[in-house]
Amino acid sequence: MDQFRNIGVIGRLGSVKVVETLRQLKQYLIRENYHVIIEDDTASMLPGHGLQVASKKLLGEICDLVIVVGGDGSLLGAARELAKSNVPLLGVNRGRLGFLTDISPVDLEERLAKVLAGEFIEEKRFLLDASVERNGQALGFGAALNDVVLHPGKSTRMIGFDLFIDGHFVYSQRSDGLIVSTPTGSTAYSLSAGGPIMHPKLDAIVLVPMFPHTLSSRPIVVDGKSEIKLVIGETNEAYPQISFDGQMNIACAPGDIIRITKKPFKIRLIHPEDHNFYATCRDKLGWASEIAAS
Incomplete structure (x- = not known):
């Protein structure tokens, strides 16, 4: 039985890149026979999408997973709205830094397939x-x-x-x-x-x-x-x-x-299985990965 059958989708408004990724994400999820529910503001960016539409609050009640497409700010907003519902969140990075949204649009389908197959790390943040x-x-x-x-x-x-x-x-x-x-x-x-x-x-x-x-x-x-x-x-x-x-x-x-x-309750963040906090710090903060030759 699939762990994530009903998947909610939230996208950052006003970004052409986010719309591109939303279209790719929608096509992939439908092709793989997932039930996709799109957040009502996000739906306005995808005219003729043909999907079920719901508020953020309702997404938390009916979804097994919510995917947020945008930057860390988008995920922060979703986390505040959805923390009480205990639904796990997965971020696709269309922002700049991406400490929380760690799936890249470049290999979206490959990485997402692994997560949806159960190959992921879950952590709780207060x-x-x-x-x-x-x-x-x-x-x-x-x-x-x-x-x-x-x-x-x-x-x-x-x-x-x-x-x-x-x-x-x-x-x-x-x-x-x-x-x-x-x-x-x-x-x-x-x-x-x-x-x-x-x-x-x-x-x-x-x-x-x-x-x-x-x-x-x-x-x-x-x-x-x-x-x-x-x-x-x-x-x-x-x-x-x-x-x-x-x-x-x-x-x-x-x-x-x-x-x-x-x-009193925490949010559940889903990461790909190879996620590592220190590697993220190295990547995002520009820490050295090796000692330069003298």
Whole structure:
């Protein structure tokens, strides 16, 4: 019996290359007698596709596998929507870096055939939940697979805030903000701000200050079960923002409280059997694969 009989397909909008790969993917899956369900926004890129159409939420309920065609950003968006459904996700890279979307369109059918035949690695990644409170009332909620970021928005002013971890006061800081990252996000924005690379299997969260006022402020790695609380300083003149994977923002005000915890459920990522985290780092980050001859 096939492990993946009903396969959902999501594509990044507005890309000719994604449309090419979607057409190739559709033809292959239909030829191999899989039941293909296309996400409703993606369907608009394939007029006359003749496939069943469903929302992202419904894809999670009726599919055995969801294939995301695009970049890491596309997979991040799908992961936030589909985490609760426990459906596995497979990424086909039509973006730039591709830490999460690791099947290349060049050998798509060959690699996909192996995955669909059961030759794959599955790993689970945790997400973050965040809430913003104002005067004791919930103002907004969001989820992130990579990172939750406190940042100045369009302002150029520094942000003053207090950091608490598990109820313990850690420090007051003035900086351009704070990146709160999962291991998945440690090779993204967090890395560019000087944060450490964390193996995806780690149950840990890293907090990376952005251009802090004091040079002694350094990234802190804490237990993945920690509750992180940020209190925006009452004297701030600027109104900072909280972003989720860089794709959604909530405007904050002085005195607001931001709470960040691990989501209670994880996403399931499917990789080809030869997937290796360190090889991906070598490839994507330009690490040397051999010592150059002197």
